[in-house]
Amino acid sequence: DKAGRPVDLAHGRVQASGQIDFPLKKKPAPGEVSFAVAGRGFGVSSRQIVPGKPLAAKALSFTASNRHLRIEGAGTLAGVPFDGSWETGLGPGAADAGSQVVADVTLSQETLDTFNITLPPGSVSGQGQGRLELALAKGRPPEFSLTSDLAGLGLRLDAIGWSMGQARTGTLAIDGVLGKPVRVDSLALSGPGLDLEGRLTLRESGGLQSLAITRLRAGSWLDAPVTLTGRGRGSAPAVQVSGGRIDMRNAPFTSTSGSGGGTSARGGAAPGPLTLAPDRLQLTDGIVLTDFRGDFALSGGMKGNFTARLNGGVPVRGSVSPTGKGSRFVIKSEDAGAVLRDAGLLKNMHGGTFHLKLLPTGAAGTFDGELDIRDTRIRNAPVMADLLNAISVIGLLEQLGGQGISFPEVEARFRLTPKQVILTRSSAVGPSMGISLDGYYDLASQTMDMQGVLSPIYVVNFVGQLFSRKGEGLFGFNFNLRGKASAPKISVNPLSALTPGMFREIFRRPPPKVPG
Template sequence: MGRSPGRCRPAFARWTFAACRNCPPLPLIEDSEGFVEITAGRLGIGVTKGTATAPTGGPLDMAGSTFTIADMHGPAVGARLDLQAEGTIPAMLSVLDLPPFGYMTKANVPVDLADGRAQMQGWVTFPLHTPMPAGSVDFAFSAAMQDVTSDQIVPGKHLTSNVLSVDVDRAHVAVSGPVQLNGADATARWQHNFGTPGSQVTADVAVSDALLQALAIELPLTTSGAAPGQLQVDIIPGAPPAFSLTSDLAGLAINAGAFGWQKGAASRGNLQVTGTLSTPAQVSALTLSAPGLDLRGQLAMAEGGGLAEARFDRIQLNGWLNSAMTLTGQGQGRPLRTALRGGSVRLSGLQSLGGATTGNAGPLALRLDQFEVFDGLVLTDLSGDFNPTGGYSGRFTARINGGVAVEGAVFTQNGRQGVQITGADAGALLQSLRLSGAARGEGFTLTLVPDGASDYLGQFSARGLRILDAPALAQVLDAASVLGLIQQISGQGVVFDTVDATFRVSPGGVTLLSSAAVGPGLGISLDGAYSTRDAVLDFQGVVSPVYFLNGIGQVMTRPGEGVFGMTFTLGGTAGQVQVAANPLSLLAPGFLREIFRRPVPDMTRESG
């Protein structure tokens, strides 16, 4: 009896109880078996068999759990509880939510966060005196969960997994492992840091059509294959989950029929999507850049699924489109309505918009700063609406190079768009094209018809044109010593009753196949080429003075040429025109000029 506390004899005993409790207020362990061991002031209690009924989720197998007091006679007696438990996931989480733990309440998530089975192991250390000082309880738990399903880890999304791991300590609770999110594969981690609101999901994902469907995000494009990506979802109580998705797009093929762009699976790019997983989902920022395409914008999903609106503040596409674009959904299964505002578009790319190349185009509205018909001819302040039936067609109003007001029509021929432009003042047209300093005229028509894969055949006609200031024409007349007409061009002007031209527009420039300007005092014919790549001119022509008399023998000559006319050439560049004339050619009748006339140069091909 007088033995000192430190000299207690070792003791060991086994028990079989109907119920025991290893740590209040944890649930009773029922139908239990175990042992008690006391050695040198150390107390150990172990459970070899027993089940505890959790507050939620049914029984837990507690075999293997132990309770230890390392020094029962020390100045500050503390205990360690080592838990081993197996049961349902809700049962496991409900135990972790009991005092002194309260992990799930601290994380603001329910104990039925997920369904499945779990095996848990962990430890808790705590003092055996009351009150317990703040921070005196320490713990760490881990669990392996199997056959997991959850609609709450990512609210509104169905998550499944064959196996997930759980880690809990004083700083955080986390769940991680391979999952399927609404059928899309990912390797994810959900984590809540104690003391902060909300939680976060981070995942390595396969960016694919399956993932976009899982997130209920409708992009104005189709995909095949998959690219590695990173998904982050921030879950804040009382608000829709916010997400961000990034990828380099390697391995993902993209077809954006809404604006005629494609990317192969082998090429890389940059995709950044941020928004909320609300109902419906919203995309507050979308960035997509890849070879030939750069866009920035926002997306709004429609109630019941599908795209309500895609608004791109900037879209640059293959060098022919630089504008702001809005795509508006017209209901499931119907093509998108396309609207462009500001910026510039080239005629050659128009057939790509809205899915016109696939035959699944919607209406198109253009409100553009610039619409480039070809190099050197730009329609400004263009406003038009176009119907996709059989390819885009419709009418528009605009100005040419910011000058003369025109009306026009776009039409489709052989799968490409052509254009016809009409105006009321041919003189103002010459000024807008910087071909004349001062001129007046009556109506004009310019028509461009698609020819082949990239060329256009053009026709131009004008009536009642009076030229008051044309430096190049003045140089020709001066070289021909046509003094009366030189004085006339600087006075009342030179009058042409008719002006007609046929030309070809190619990617490298313009070839003037034939042209004639005819008036009572002067007739001019001209052909040649202009290279838009380097602004080089190469033209040849004939000027015929006193055309109302000289043109009587026109049957022997070309339109615009009289029986007698002086040949001339225009060379140099657009900024420095070089005029050369042959006055002696006036002595040669028209039929001889035709013999020595050289073919029209094709500088557009030579410079390409």
């Protein structure tokens, strides 16, 4: 009566024995009566303990005394197996303290479906065990805590490209309220290559409303706050990254799924949209984008447009698109000189338009690059001055120190790896001179081993292109640059100037070749 529950709260057969002690006098005080009872219930069933969820148990044990009531055993709740206990205090003040449930429960996709907790399709596979604790208080929805080592469970979060097989283990800790809808105030999940902490909000229908993750670490590519927003049953959530760090060298959004359409290769829903606004986005060892803002689709591979600042400096814009080997990046700017300065590559180029393509090779952090620059000038470049001085081109030296040497067309083709830049060919051509260059640049030591040809008076001399590489005239000087990029050692072969372009190869090694 005091609990407001009917007499037929549960059904079953009970076998019990106990002892009651009381003084043989008229109207003994409550404290003068003591009892201790123990027994078992058989074939127990109830549809009222948890409204709408039938509870059943073959056998339950119970004990009762003046101080407490405890029921324990194994059973099922809406078909979900459990093994645990319920305990409440008895006596003065016990009603205010409420009662507690502690149980080992089965975790699976069926469990989520039973309790109307909807996650993206394919998120959970297999079966594991968890420890559930409930705090039951009169007039309030139950508060719960669930922990698990995830053994036997397979987990997959397609939105961030993470998965864990059923043979692995991790930790799961969830705290919340079993209201309508269920509220998850704290969610912590960790496993191989993943750590996250956040708060989960479900819709009244049970579907995901939002998962606000204060910090998500996924592998070596992501360390940032992330918000997943539900888009309805059967649809993958939208993902938003605001702040933190992203390293696209190791990101999972690399190759196309081969499906070419709306669903993933594993039969789940198509990935949801992705909004990126990290503090730092690393493309390669030397290219970092800050103040990044971009919106992307992930179905069939990552694609979309973005704006950013290169290494915290010049504004750039670009796009990402999928290929069979990974994500292809295109970066553009209206100030090529500023881009190269902020990238730490060339400090003395000014102006010009910049267009860079980075094509994935399939190897981690490795791209084939195509760089094209138009209408730029080089001024006050010490290395260039030393080279011009070495071949005694006085007019060009004066031009270099004044308004600069004009290059209407600059292009380069290279292989970018985590350790080095392999320049397979490059050229810079203008009316005053033409230059070709190839070789190696070590990113860690910032040293170079380059070779090239400088052809003065290129507007007249360019006829040599019929017999040599782009940027080289009929007559030119072979040179080498070796050592620190800031102050390389320059050597010039004067005999090469007497050799027409078609025979110049005898004075230099073959250009670098990269595997296809």
